[in-house]
Amino acid sequence: MGGATGIRTRKKHPDKALSVLGIRAIEKPGRYADGNGLYLKVDVSGAKRWELRTVVRGKRCDIGLGGLKAVSLAEAREQARKYRAMARNDEDPLAEKRRARKVVPTFRVAAETVHEEHAKAWKNAKHADQWINTLKTYAYPALGDRRVDQIDTPEILKALSPIWLTKQETARRVRQRIGTVLDWAKAAGFRSGNNPVEEISKALPRQSDRKGHHAALPYVEVPTFVQHLRGEDATIPDLAFEFLILTAARTGEVLEAKWDEIDLEQAAWTIPAARMKAGREHRVPLAPRCIELLNQVKLFAAGSGFVFPGRSGKKPMSNMALLMSMRRMNSAYTVHGFRSAFRDWASERTNFAREICEAALAHIVKDKTEAAYRRGDLFEKRRELMATWAAFVGGHVASITTLRSLG
Incomplete structure (x- = not known):
């Protein structure tokens, strides 16, 4: 028709009422329709932003799509089309928008968040440092920069495989700690589905049997070991x-240990609950030899709050110092193993009751009924036990009067 009369008619696009040039020219505050519920809103300040008006599950809903500087006309139309389609399918565009806006953290960020939250409940700073350092060393290279919602079995396998057979105990701890981080991510809404750590063992080779106990020096050799220390x-x-x-x-x-925990007059050392594995205060009776050791160490550690300070006096001595003592004596046993040596000695060489020996090691009473009725800490009976142990360790066998007949 336009060709016959020489007059060119303009084709209308009711769903594309706005244009890029037209938008630039708009200055007056108000709402400008683009069609199908999409509007450009101009504020009094001159700021321009997109809004979609649609019906979601029978209710009118206005959905912001972002400012004009961040969202172009074409992008606003595409997003509006997507949200309208969701609304027609009885889905919730607002819920989808909230999910898209939520920033999913990387494993590194999630691990450090979990570490910070859990550290308040841990008994000592050393454990807190070990917890995060194992992840930094063994998990971050494979997982650190990946979003927690993108981590699955292959990524965890990549992290654990290099150490699964060569550093077995460490690998198990790393696996458990990765699982803790991913559990947190699910609880925080960053993941869904099962924790892939639960299935990872099926993809890893079988580890050798665990060593159930710390290697302990036989108790009969403890007196000789102590003689070398003196x-x-x-x-x-x-x-x-x-x-x-x-x-x-x-x-x-x-x-x-700190000096304010030591009562030299009462020959007792009270360890606060925060430093105990069981999370409760523990009193330790000190044999006369322990008092001698404390008087000796005072000559070295004058001015420090720690009984056994490091070089600066401001921090406790490192456990490496004890390990070096073991190496100096060419010992293949562990420091912790001396607790086992003590327990073996108490069982095999004395008549002290089991509950007294267990209390000396600050072990928790597993039987709930027994625990409910035991109110005291058997301190005086433990004092006799520890004095007997000190006599044995010092080689004064003749003074031990509680030896059990082995015949």
């Missing part, structure tokens, strides 16, 4: 090591 040139690590053996305490409990 001498005119005894150092703080030597004194700490003997103190650890005589008290049957854990390494961290001894190394982090």
Whole structure:
């Protein structure tokens, strides 16, 4: 028709009422329709933004699509089309928008978040450092920069395979810690479905049987070992090591001991709950030899709050100092194993009741009924036990009066 009269008619596009040039020219505040519920809103300030008006599950809904500077006309139309299609299919565009806006963290960020949240409940800083450092060393190379919603069995396999057979205990800890991070990610809404760590063992080779206990020096050899620790040139690590053996305490409990926990007059050491594995305060009776060791160490550690300080005096001595003592004596046993040596000695060479020996090691009573009725800590009975142990360790066998008949 236009060709016959020479007049060119303009084809209307009711669903594309706006144009890029037209938008630039708009200055007056108001709402400008593009069609199919898409509007350009101009604020009094001059800011321009997109809005879709549609019906979601029978209810009118206005959905913001972003500002004009970030979202072009074509992008706004495409997003509006997507949301309208979702609404027709009885889906919720607003829920989809919230999911898209949520920033999913990388494994590195998630791990550090979990570490920060959990560290408040951990008993000591050393464990907290080990927790995150194992992930930094063994998990971050394969998982660190991946979003937590993109991690599956292949990525975890890549992280664990290099250490699964060569560093078995470490690998198991890394696996457990990766699982903790992914559990947190699911709870926080960043993941869905099962935790892939639960299935990873099927893809890994079978590890050799675990060693159930720390390698312990046979108790009959403990007196000889202690004799090597003693001498005119005894150092703080030597004194700490003997103190650890005589008290049957854990390494961290001894190394982090402070003078305000020691009562020399009462010959008692009270370890606060925060440093105990069981999470409750533990009193340790100190044999006379322990008091001698404490008086000796005072000469080395004057001015420090720690009983066994490091070189600076501001921090406790490192557990490497005790390990070096073991190596110096060419011992293949572990420091922690002296607790086992003490327990074996108590069982085989004395008549002390089992509950007294277990209390000396600060073990929790597993029987709930027994635990409910046991109110005391058997302190005085433990004092006798530890004095007997100190006599044995010192080689004073003749003074031990509680030996069991082995015939």
